[in-house]
Amino acid sequence: MTLEPLLDAQPAIQIHVATVVPAALLGAYLLSRPKGTPRHRLLGKIWMGLMVITALSTFFIHELNMFYGFSPIHLLSIATLFGAWQAIAAARRHDVVRHRHIVRSIYFGGIVIAGLFTFLPGRIMNSVVFSGHDMVALAAGLVVTCAAAAIVLSSRLRPAA
Numbered sequence: 001m002t003l004e005p006l007l008d009a010q011p012a013i014q015i016h017v018a019t020v021v022p023a024a025l026l027g028a029y030l031l032s033r034p035k036g037t038p039r040h041r042l043l044g045k046i047w048m049g050l051m052v053i054t055a056l057s058t059f060f061i062h063e064l065n066m067f068y069g070f071s072p073i074h075l076l077s078i079a080t081l082f083g084a085w086q087a088i089a090a091a092r093r094h095d096v097v098r099h100r101h102i103v104r105s106i107y108f109g110g111i112v113i114a115g116l117f118t119f120l121p122g123r124i125m126n127s128v129v130f131s132g133h134d135m136v137a138l139a140a141g142l143v144v145t146c147a148a149a150a151i152v153l154s155s156r157l158r159p160a161a
Contacts, residue, residue: 005127012060013124019057020111023050027107035096044091044103048084051106055080073114080110 006017026047030040055077062070083106090099118125 001129002131003128005124005131009124010061012057016054016057016061017125019050019054020115023047023054024111024115026050027111031104031107035100048088051080051110052084055084055110073117076110076114080106083110 006014026043030043030047033040058074058077083102087099087102087106090096090102117123119129120126
């Protein structure tokens with residue numbers, strides 16, 4: 001594992017990673033903890049801000065140039081921005097069911113699924129995590145992934161607050 005490919009990347013990619021990593025961790029925490037508390041509302045605002053910056057930063061990343069510098073991942077960014085707006089509106093209306101659905105969709109689509117694609121061969125995060133023959137990085141990644149999945153699944157088994 002080495003950070004060199006990330007440190008050599010363009011600033012938009014560095015900003016993207018600097019916002020998506022804490023958003024992934026904070027999102028897992030928020031999904032697993034009680035909802036509606038002052039802490040949830042504060043951390044939720046921070047998470048939403050991180051997600052908006054993450055989505056906006058993708059419009060300056062053109063590594064997968066499929067259509068005039070853009071790729072299908074940019075559609076996910078548009079969906080994330082639209083979803084953020086919808087989630088905030090639902091929360092302000094106290095429409096908890098809609099808010100929960102949108103936030104989970106943003107988390108799983110915008111972080112989990114999109115994040116998995118960043119580990120494909122030829123992508124920067126693949127080089128960061130799987131550089132050399134460091135099996136410790138692979139094992140650590142699997143442990144973190146399993147822990148995050150366990151947190152999210154356990155939150156689904158609890159009654160909604």
